[in-house]
Amino acid sequence: MTNWLRPDTACTSDRKFCHVYIRNGQPNMVPDWPYSFLIVLQPGSDSWAMSADVCRLTPVVDTTEVSDTQIREVGDELVFAGQHRREDPEILIVMDAGYAAILEVLAAWPTPAALKHAGKARIDAKLKKHGVRRHTAWAAAALNALDAQTVTVVGTEAAGLVIPHLARQLIALHALRTDVASHHESMVEAHLLYPVLTPMPGIAVRTAVVFIAETSGKSFDSVAAMASYAGLAPTTRQSGTSIKSERVSHSGNKRLKRALFLSAFASIRNDLTSRDYYDRKRGLGKRHNQTLIALAHLRLTVLFATIRDGTLYDMRELKIA
Known part of the structure; x- marks a missing residue:
C-alpha cells in the first residue's frame, strides 16, 4: 500500500489529478490531492499483481483510518471472491506511508524480532520525535501486525544488516536535498530579478x-x-502561398x-x-x-x-x- 503523491505534497484544492501534456513519451503532470493505492501481489511462480483499490486523500481525512478501511474492505472482497481461503497463508501487508520517520524506525530496528524487542513505548517515542501525528496508533498497529505475522522470510537476519545502512543513506539524501533546495532559494531571493x-x-x-x-x-x-x-x-x-493553420x-x-x-x-x-x-x-x-x-x-x-x-x-x- 502506498500514497501517491506523498501526503505532504503541495496540491491543488479543487481539481482532479491532471495530465497536462505528454512530450517524447514523458508525462508532465499537475499534482492534486494524493491518492492511496492498494496493490495485491500473488507469490509463487505464477505471480501476478493488480491494483485492488484507490482512494483520494482529501485534506480533511485521516490517512491511517482510510488505509485501515481499504485493507479491511479489500481483504473481505478477496475472501468473498474465493481468492483467499482459510487454509492459505496469512496475507502479508506492506505499507509505504511516505514519512521519514519510517526510515528512522527501520534504521533502529530493521527486523521483526528487533521491532518486537524494542516494544511499543520505544517505537512510539521514535515516531513522535520525528513528527508523526498518530504515533501511538502507528506503534500499536506495527506491533499488532507483528503479532499476527506467521510467515518467516528466508534471509531476514541478513537483510537486517543491510537495511539500516540503506535507511541512513536515504535519510542523508533527503537532508541533502533539503539543504540544496534551501541554498538555491536563498540564492534566488538575493537575485535582482x-x-x-x-x-x-x-x-x-x-x-x-x-x-x-x-x-x-x-x-x-x-x-x-x-x-x-x-x-x-x-x-x-504553411505550404507554398497557402497558410494552413x-x-x-x-x-x-x-x-x-x-x-x-x-x-x-x-x-x-x-x-x-x-x-x-x-x-x-x-x-x-x-x-x-x-x-x-x-x-x-x-x-x-x-x-x-x-x-x-x-x-x-x-x-x-x-x-x-
Whole structure:
C-alpha cells in the first residue's frame, strides 16, 4: 500500500489529478490531492499483481483510518471472491506511508524480532520525535501486525544488516536535498530579478528559480524572441502561398515552458484577471491546454515589460485581449 503523491505534497484544492501534456513519451503532470493505492501481489511462480483499490486523500481525512478501511474492505472482497481461503497463508501487508520517520524506525530496528524487542513505548517515542501525528496508533498497529505475522522470510537476519545502512543513506539524501533546495532559494531571493518576478500571481520561488536559471546570460531584443525561446510562440503551418493553420510550438526550452505553463495554471485559481482571461478563451471554444499556453504567453509579455522597464507587476497590466 502506498500514497501517491506523498501526503505532504503541495496540491491543488479543487481539481482532479491532471495530465497536462505528454512530450517524447514523458508525462508532465499537475499534482492534486494524493491518492492511496492498494496493490495485491500473488507469490509463487505464477505471480501476478493488480491494483485492488484507490482512494483520494482529501485534506480533511485521516490517512491511517482510510488505509485501515481499504485493507479491511479489500481483504473481505478477496475472501468473498474465493481468492483467499482459510487454509492459505496469512496475507502479508506492506505499507509505504511516505514519512521519514519510517526510515528512522527501520534504521533502529530493521527486523521483526528487533521491532518486537524494542516494544511499543520505544517505537512510539521514535515516531513522535520525528513528527508523526498518530504515533501511538502507528506503534500499536506495527506491533499488532507483528503479532499476527506467521510467515518467516528466508534471509531476514541478513537483510537486517543491510537495511539500516540503506535507511541512513536515504535519510542523508533527503537532508541533502533539503539543504540544496534551501541554498538555491536563498540564492534566488538575493537575485535582482526575484522582486520583479514574484509579485505576479502564480510565481513563487521554484518558478523564479527556473526562470532565472534558464534565461541567465541570454538577451532578448523583443518579447517575441523570448516567447520563441520559451516555446510559447505559435508556429504557422504553411505550404507554398497557402497558410494552413497555427499551432502550439513544440520547440523551445522545455523546462522554462513547463514552469510558465504551470505558473499560468496556478494563477487562474487565485488571480481574478487571469481567471477572467481563461474563462473567456474557454467560452470561445479553446481547449484547456491552448488557453493556458495563451495565458502563459500573455503573462510572459508582462514579465518582459517589467524586466525591461525595471518596474513591478501591476494587476492592470494583464489586460484581457
